[in-house]
Amino acid sequence: MRTVKVIISVFLLAFVSNFFAQGIQEKKEIVDSLFELVKMITPQNRNEVIKIKDSDLEKAKKLLYEAYAYAPIEFGKKLHHWTQAWGSTGILGIKEPDGTRPGRRLWKLKESIAKKYGWDYVWFLETPYVLKVKILDKDISLYESYNKDEKFRLRQVDMKVKILEVIKGERLFQKDEEITISYMPIWYSECNCPVDFKVDSTYLIPTKPWYYKDNKGPKELLIKNNGMKHFYEIKNNIVTRPFVNSDNLTKQWAVFKKDFINKYLIKGEN
Numbered sequence: 001m002r003t004v005k006v007i008i009s010v011f012l013l014a015f016v017s018n019f020f021a022q023g024i025q026e027k028k029e030i031v032d033s034l035f036e037l038v039k040m041i042t043p044q045n046r047n048e049v050i051k052i053k054d055s056d057l058e059k060a061k062k063l064l065y066e067a068y069a070y071a072p073i074e075f076g077k078k079l080h081h082w083t084q085a086w087g088s089t090g091i092l093g094i095k096e097p098d099g100t101r102p103g104r105r106l107w108k109l110k111e112s113i114a115k116k117y118g119w120d121y122v123w124f125l126e127t128p129y130v131l132k133v134k135i136l137d138k139d140i141s142l143y144e145s146y147n148k149d150e151k152f153r154l155r156q157v158d159m160k161v162k163i164l165e166v167i168k169g170e171r172l173f174q175k176d177e178e179i180t181i182s183y184m185p186i187w188y189s190e191c192n193c194p195v196d197f198k199v200d201s202t203y204l205i206p207t208k209p210w211y212y213k214d215n216k217g218p219k220e221l222l223i224k225n226n227g228m229k230h231f232y233e234i235k236n237n238i239v240t241r242p243f244v245n246s247d248n249l250t251k252q253w254a255v256f257k258k259d260f261i262n263k264y265l266i267k268g269e270n
Contacts, residue, residue, distance in 0.1 A: 027071035031078045034063040042108050044099035050108050061113055064125045065266050070171060072128040073212045079103065120229055124264045127206045127227030129169030132234065133161035134202045136178065143184060158182045159197060167204070167257070168265060172218065181207055183223040193243045195231065204232040204239075232256070 041056045043049070052060070067075045082102045090097035114122045137160040145152040163177045173179070188195045197203060206227025210216035230241045239256040241247045 027074045030063065030066045031071050031074050034060075034067045034075070035078060035082065037063060038102075038105055038109055042100075042105040044105075046100050050112060052109070052112050057112060057116065060109055061117075061125065062266060064110070064113070068126050068128050069168060072209050073218070076212050079106070121264065123226040124206075124228065127168065127208065127224045129173065129207045129221065130167040130204065130227065131161075131163055131169065131173065131181075131207060132165035132167060132202065132204050133163055133181070135197050135199050136160045136162055138197070138199060141182075143182075154184050154186055156182055156184055157197075164202060165257075167260070169207075177219070179219045179221065181205060181221045181223060187223075187225060192245060195243050197231075202234045204228075204234065 037056065037060055041050075041052050041060065079102060086097050086099070086102055088097075089099075110122050110125075113125070139158045139160075141156045141158055143154045143156040145154055159181045161179060161181055163173055163175055163179065165175065166173045183195075185195075206224040207221040208224040208227070209218060210220060210222055231243055232239050233242045234253050237253045239249065239251045239253055241249050
């Protein structure tokens, strides 16, 4: 009997290891495919005009969606490493790096997608997760931000939330999970949008992982501010925009959700 248990344990371990290995490989392939396409269809020379075929644009749109939705941390690492390699072709104070900065090439691609679909659609492509959550608790912490030799301490709000629905991000999150979503109040200090999430209230929030160098867990998230035009509150199945002054939006949640999914989600997600 003991031998059987050992065999089963070894089998399960091998299965789990293989499952995670496949997931890592899939994420790598998505990110690699995206950056290969960016390099192919965006000009390396700084003054060259970008011209992208419609078929390549649609392929790029899908890869952007998948890279941010399924491999956002891997995407950030890959872009950072590409930028470092680009920077190494220059000599500080003597020679500029060769060609266009990788982030600028990626931006030009997004700009081309925005010309066809609008910037709000591109911002949604960049948004890894959209979650309907109930705020369980709020706490205050300090985030240390570094700018060259200077260090800043920013007030940070950490919200413990319960996931009620996963609109985007079903590969990582499930209903009834409790996770942490954070934001910096300073983000909203100069806008006419008094953001104040209330405990025991329900909201639809666009989110993203922390930058990979912050060493946070995959289920510790930041608000992705431009992931949607507004934050939405859902109360008694009615959707409103609580942080927009003089706003009169009222919409049934079922209708809002259907319209939202039809407009933004690429087939196969949710």
